[in-house]
Amino acid sequence: MLSKKTKYALHALTYLGKHKDEKTVLIQDIAEEHGISHKFLENILLELKKAGMLGSKKGKGGGYYLIKEPKDIPLSKVIRLLDGPIALLPCVSLNYYEPCAECKTEALCGINKVMIQVRDETLKILENKTLEDILKIG
Amino acid sequence: MLSKKTKYALHALTYLGKHKDEKTVLIQDIAEEHGISHKFLENILLELKKAGMLGSKKGKGGGYYLIKEPKDIPLSKVIRLLDGPIALLPCVSLNYYEPCAECKTEALCGINKVMIQVRDETLKILENKTLEDILKIG
DNA sequence: ATAAACCCTATAAAATAAATAGGGTTTATA
DNA sequence: TATAAACCCTATTTATTTTATAGGGTTTAT
Numbered sequence: 108m109l110s111k112k113t114k115y116a117l118h119a120l121t122y123l124g125k126h127k128d129e130k131t132v133l134i135q136d137i138a139e140e141h142g143i144s145h146k147f148l149e150n151i152l153l154e155l156k157k158a159g160m161l162g163s164k165k166g167k168g169g170g171y172y173l174i175k176e177p178k179d180i181p182l183s184k185v186i187r188l189l190d191g192p193i194a195l196l197p198c199v200s201l202n203y204y205e206p207c208a209e210c211k212t213e214a215l216c217g218i219n220k221v222m223i224q225v226r227d228e229t230l231k232i233l234e235n236k237t238l239e240d241i242l243k244i245g
Numbered sequence: 246m247l248s249k250k251t252k253y254a255l256h257a258l259t260y261l262g263k264h265k266d267e268k269t270v271l272i273q274d275i276a277e278e279h280g281i282s283h284k285f286l287e288n289i290l291l292e293l294k295k296a297g298m299l300g301s302k303k304g305k306g307g308g309y310y311l312i313k314e315p316k317d318i319p320l321s322k323v324i325r326l327l328d329g330p331i332a333l334l335p336c337v338s339l340n341y342y343e344p345c346a347e348c349k350t351e352a353l354c355g356i357n358k359v360m361i362q363v364r365d366e367t368l369k370i371l372e373n374k375t376l377e378d379i380l381k382i383g
Numbered sequence: 384a385t386a387a388a389c390c391c392t393a394t395a396a397a398a399t400a401a402a403t404a405g406g407g408t409t410t411a412t413a
Numbered sequence: 414t415a416t417a418a419a420c421c422c423t424a425t426t427t428a429t430t431t432t433a434t435a436g437g438g439t440t441t442a443t
Contacts, residue, residue, distance in 0.1 A: 304410025
């Protein structure tokens with residue numbers, strides 16, 4: 108399951124996407140809209156900013172704003188940033204690979220093979236669906 | 246990511262599958278083979294048994310054994326039993342549905358729609374791949 | 384000047400996952 | 414029929430991760 112961090116990040120990005128005609132959006136406004144703790148959300152927005160997914164303006168009248176087109180923000184990127192691996196096993200993760208402790212021969216592991224399939228099908232969706240797709244509906 | 250419980254369960258079932266010509270298999274043998282704590286594994290095997298996925302024989306000379314053909318044990322069933330929901334969000338879980346707290350209108354939520362797709366593609370694999378498929382390789 | 388806003392790091396609280404403990408019950412076999 | 418080997422059951426503890434909070438620091442429009 109996705110963590111709250113990731114869910115909050117997706118909601119925040121959606122909110123920013125909806126208000127992209129405004130110059131900046133306040134943390135507070137996003138937090139209130141979705142019932143998220145201001146401070147918790149602040150940490151998440153900072154992470155998104157460090158990852159180059161959004162920009163901010165300090166000082167009075169400042170706030171956050173998207174610096175990319177929604178179509179250029181794949182959901183996989185958001186999830187990986189906040190949650191880590193998308194794969195169901197460390198041994199099939201593309202971005203966070205680790206061998207499985209209890210597994211002797213990865214090359215001959217049937218569980219491994221199935222989870223590679225799951226990973227690939229999941230990524231087919233999450234790498235191609237973007238913030239734009241979410242904005243279309245919600 | 247799958248929990249250790251689920252991974253251990255899959256390994257234990259695989260081990261039982263490989264030794265299905267023997268009448269019973271000891272917890273201890275499975276635990277040693279995969280470096281799992283005997284007691285932890287015992288709890289997992291009990292859960293599998295309660296769920297009707299394997300049988301056991303008490304007393305001296307006893308142990309565990311499969312009571313179904315490997316082809317009749319879909320991986321989805323094992324994962325759901327030990328880990329709970331397969332879906333990435335509670336609001337798209339078929340077996341463990343719950344509304345999302347921060348979501349106002351599920352029907353109009355773009356995140357929800359994408360995660361339904363991910364769920365369906367994942368289930369297409371996990372409900373059709375069985376212990377037999379794992380045994381074929383490992 | 385000053386108030387409003389983001390920036391940063393550290394810590395605490397809560398929830399979950401993983402492991403351990405300790406005995407109870409059953410049964411093959413000597 | 415005594416006994417040892419094996420599963421059965423529940424509760425508790427420990428470790429890890431997630432979620433949230435705290436407390437200030439820095440920047441900037443007005």
